[in-house]
Amino acid sequence: MKKREIAVFGGAHIDRRGRISGVTAPGASNPGSWFEEAGGGGFNAARNLARIGHSVRMISPRGGDAAGEMVAAAAAAAGVIDCPFTFLDRKTPSYTAILENDGNLVIALADMELYQLFSPRRLQQRAIREILAVSDLVLMDANLPEETLVALVNAASGDGRLVAGIAVSPAKVMRFRKCLSGLSFLFMNEAEARALTGIDASDAKNWPTLLREAGLRGGVVTRGGAAAVAFDRGEASVIFPPALPALADVTGAGDALASGFLTARLSGFDLAGCLRHGIAAAGIALRSPFAVSEEMSRGNLEQAIALVPAPQMLS
Template sequence: MTDGTILVLGGAHVDRRGRIHGETASGASNPGSWFVEAGGGAFNAARNLSRLGHAVRLIAPRGGDNDGEIVAAAALAAGVEDTPFTFLDRATPSYTAIIERDGNLVIALADMELYRLFSPRRLQQRAVREAFNEAKAIVTDANLPAETVAAIAGTARSNGKPVFGIAISPAKVVRFQDALSALSCLFMNEAEARALTGTQPDDPRRWPELLRNAGLVEGVVTRGREAAIAFDATGAVTLAPPLLEALGDVTGAGDALASGYISARLIGEPLATALRHGVAAALIAVRSPLAVADELEPELLTRVISLVSEAEMLS
């Protein structure tokens, strides 16, 4: 791959998903099982990019607890250079969800308080400044405070480095509001695009126009099983993902798409090709029970791309 490191700053935490085995009994004990893995939009992207052959460095807040060790182990397994801000007396951020037998969410709790301590002041530390100087590209997500997201985007732009954003959720994507003009690309789903623009177009082909008006120069809007839309200064394209009979877990699919797209962009691929790479990476992710597929690697991605149709230009 191209020389230099991809610097990733943002969410790296632990996801816990409890699945109820039978019919849900509200207010009572329910038989079920737990699944625990490392997660976070930025961290998922970091691990995917590493598996695609890039040198990746991660900077994220972490507590001095067992959850922090889970994140550290996942970074090591994926070949990510792990350089956290560690707060020994704090808990590592976590997301805990209870899911019904049919996959519907019952309730979830997001303990993300530690991310508030990743202030813009942290970017002034010598090690962080050096990491920006050495990086070929920056990736961040909306788990961080709005002022920190804006500072990261501004620092990347002042250093002449492309900076990519991951929206995370409708509630959090607005943290990119003051950074949109500095971003090289923002990845979001339709709900996040609605939250960012404050509107819902009758025709999804209008997303490029609306997001450009909001200040973005390049963006990708995913739409579940419907066609994804990507745009940049040269135009806009759409691409429908292939239908799959068997799905593992859609967790991490959007982060995988962002990773495939970023990887292609960094080697100079045009918009349509980058979207195709992103959709192929997402296909690998949804066939896996994990948020980051262990089997992801460049050769597999190349084979899966052959299953993805060409992107169509939007007028």
């Protein structure tokens, strides 16, 4: 696979995760453990893409605090070229989640006000325009304001460039509504797909039609351990992820899937091949206690693909 130039815009902040030790008791104190690391949908994807071997630039707002320094250190460790907009008098955004013992999410709180300062005007800066001009892929997440996402899609479109988005959450995915037609692919889970369409599909096979009708050219819908579906303008593909003996942590699995999928797309793979790469990358992430697995690499990704079953193509 050829090394590509990639620009990622979106969340790069602090993830705090508390994991309950036993059976979850709602409305009560639960014994557990606490863990903190750098995270964010865009940043997780950026680090995965860099570990796979691409040249990746991360553009995101950041505070002038210790948390911001932690994000910068994580970027350096993964080989990401860090290009922050730093607000010295502000705090770096954070995401705090409580997980059940099996790794599934109970509830989360997102303190993301700083991202609202990333206005479309930032995209007019010469340095940003130069980054966009040389990028083979522009990836963004829905932590950014709606008007900024629209402006970024418009600025990145053309020249055969891939333009992709990460939904982040059911509430935030709605920020992509006005620019769906400009995205090559949008990565989302089933709850985010329901929010975008206003429809609860009974079968994974229904999502391509529903999302195309909403204006989306291509996308991937994940459904936990159930079948994942990918589509573009011409075809659709479904794959059942291989069963894993245990989940270390579900955090970052969708971002890893986007990274593997887009890596394959940049290398010319067909839709089914891209989805297999994405599911293989998600499997690597799910076996790690971190949002970005230290085992993520081009070689390990190629090996993991052998564990992914053949796809089912949809008419």
